[in-house]
Amino acid sequence: MRHRRLRRVRNRRAVLVIAVCAIAAAPLAAQAAQSPAPPAAAPPSPLSTAVVALGLRDPSLDAGVVRGGEVVLARGFEVELARLLVRRLGAHLARFVELRPAARIVAGGASSWQLGLAGIEPSPQGRATGVLSDPYLTTDAAVVLRRHLPRPRSIADLRGHVLCAVRGGDEARAIATVVRPKAAPLLATGLDRLREQLRTGACDVAVVPAVDTGRFLRGHGAELGPAAGRIPSGRGFVVAVARGGGLDVTAVNAVLQQMRNDGTLGRLARTWLGLDPASLRVLR
C-alpha cells in the first residue's frame, strides 16, 4: 500500500518535472527556431557586477560549499581565474552559483549568471554558438615517464614502450589513434591504479589528462619520472558567456589573451594544478 502510494507520488513528481522542463524549453525552442543564426553582436552594455557559474567537482579546478544554490568558500583554479577575469573586465564579482550539470551552461538561454567556468570542453557546434571563449586551459593528454626512462623527442619514440592510461578516457583513445604503440597498452581503472602501474614499471609511459598531471605527480616525484610532454588535441576548457549578460566573448578573449601573455594563467595553473599544462613540450 505504502509502496503504491510512494510510486504514485514519484510518478506525479516525474510528470511535474517533465512539464516544467517542457514549459521552460518552449520559449528557448521558439527563440532557436526564429533565429537559427547567432544574433548580430549588440554593443555590450557595461557590466558592473558579475555572477559566475561553477560546476564544482574537483579540489584543484573548482570546489566549494553550496548553500541554496550559491557557492560560498569557493576555491580552485577556475575560481581564481573567474575572480581575476571579472576584475580585468572592469566589473565586481557579486557571487558564485553552482550549476549542475555543467553542460546546462552551454545550453544557453536566460540565465542568472554572466560567466560560466565549469570545465566546459565544447564540441565544434558549441563553439560555433558564439557564447564560448577561446580555451584558457588545454585538455591535451600529458605523457609521464617511469623512472630512468629516456625522454621521448616525438610520438614515434613512444611506440616501442608499454603505455598505460585510464580505461575509457580520452587518453586511452589518444594512445590507440595517435601513438599506436607496438605493444598493447595497459588500461587502469583510475589514476591511483595508473600511478601504481607506472611506479612499479608495469608500464613505461602513462598518458594522463594534462590538467591532472600535477596531481598525478604530487607527492610521488621520487617514485615516478617526469612529465615529458603532451599529445596535442586542440581542445581545452572555455568560458561560457551568457547572452544578454552585458559581456561579449571578444572582451573575454582579449582578457584571457592578456592573462596568457603576462603569465597569469601559467601562475594560476602552477598554484592550483601543480603544473602548467601549457609549459609541457608538444610531441608530434
Add this chain to the structure above:
Amino acid sequence: MTVAPALGGTVARHGQVWFVRDGEPVAVSRTAPAMPGLLRALLAGPTRAERAKGLRSAIPAGTDVRELTIARRVVTVDLGGRFAAGRDEASLTSRVGQLVRTFRAVPGVVGVRIRVEGGVPVGLFPGYDLRRTIRAPLASRSAPSLRDTQQLLADLGFMARTGVTGRPGDETSVAVLAFEKWTGMPRDGVLGAAVVKALARATRPEPVRRAPGKRVELLLDRQVALAIVNDRVERVFHISSGSSGRTPTGSFHVYRKERLSWSVPFSVWMPWASYFTGGIAFHEYSYVPAYPASHGCVRMMARDAPLMYAFATTGTPVDVLRGRA
C-alpha cells in the same frame, strides 16, 4: 555549539575518537558525557602523551561546531569554514575519515552528514561525496587486499597476470618468494606485513647488463632468473641452481631444447628443458627450494618452466652471473 534536543539522550560514556598516525587511522578512548562531548574531544586533538606517540589530528585547530543534530540515527554536524582549510588532499580526506569513524563508533549511529558553514561541501574532500550521508570512511591504504597485493606482484613482474585472483595459493607464495629473493628479505614465501610494506615502494627489477633483444639473466646470489626483452624485465622467476657453485658463470646461448629430457647421470625426467651449456639446463623439477640445491641445472616450478621454455628459444643469450655487482 547548537545541539538538537534529540541528541541529549544519546549518551556515549566511553567513546572512541579517531586520530591519525603516519596517515593511518588510530582510535583512542575518551570518556564523554554525550556525543557533543565526543566531538569536542575529537576537535581538541590528541593529548600531549598521545602526540608523543605520533598521533595527530588532520582537523585544523580552532575548527568550531555550528550545529550537531541526530535524526533517524544519522548524525549531522555543521562545522566552521576552518574545517575545509588547506589544500593537502590527504589531510582533507583524513579529517572527514576522523569525523565519520568517531561518530560511527557510537552505537546506533548509521551515518554522518557533514556540513560546512551551513552548506554542502562539494569537491572539497577528495574521495567523499558529501552531498550524501556517509556510511563508512574510505578504506585504509595500509591494509591492501590480497588481490591488490597480487596485482602489485604481477605489475612488478614476479607473477603472471592470470595469477591475480584474490585467492591465496601456491602461485602467490612463489611470487612472494621470488620478491623476497630479489629484495634480500628472509626467504619464506609468506605474505607478511614486511613484504606488503616492501611491495608498496618496490619498482620493477632492472637487468644487470644492457643489451637489445630477448635474453635471460641468471643471478646466482639471489636465485632468480630474469626474462628480459629490450632491457625490460618481463618476468622474474624463482629458481634453484647448482649447490656448491656447480652452475658455471659466463655468457651462453640456449643450444638445445627438449620438451621431456632424460638425465642419464641422475636417471630422472626433466620436463621443459632448455640447455645452455654442457648438460646444464633450465627445467621443471618437483622440488625448488629457496637455496641452490641442484647438481648444476636450474630447477624451476611446474608453472614457470613452460613459460621459460617458450621464452628461451634456441639461440637466446643466457648470462649466468654471480650477483648484481
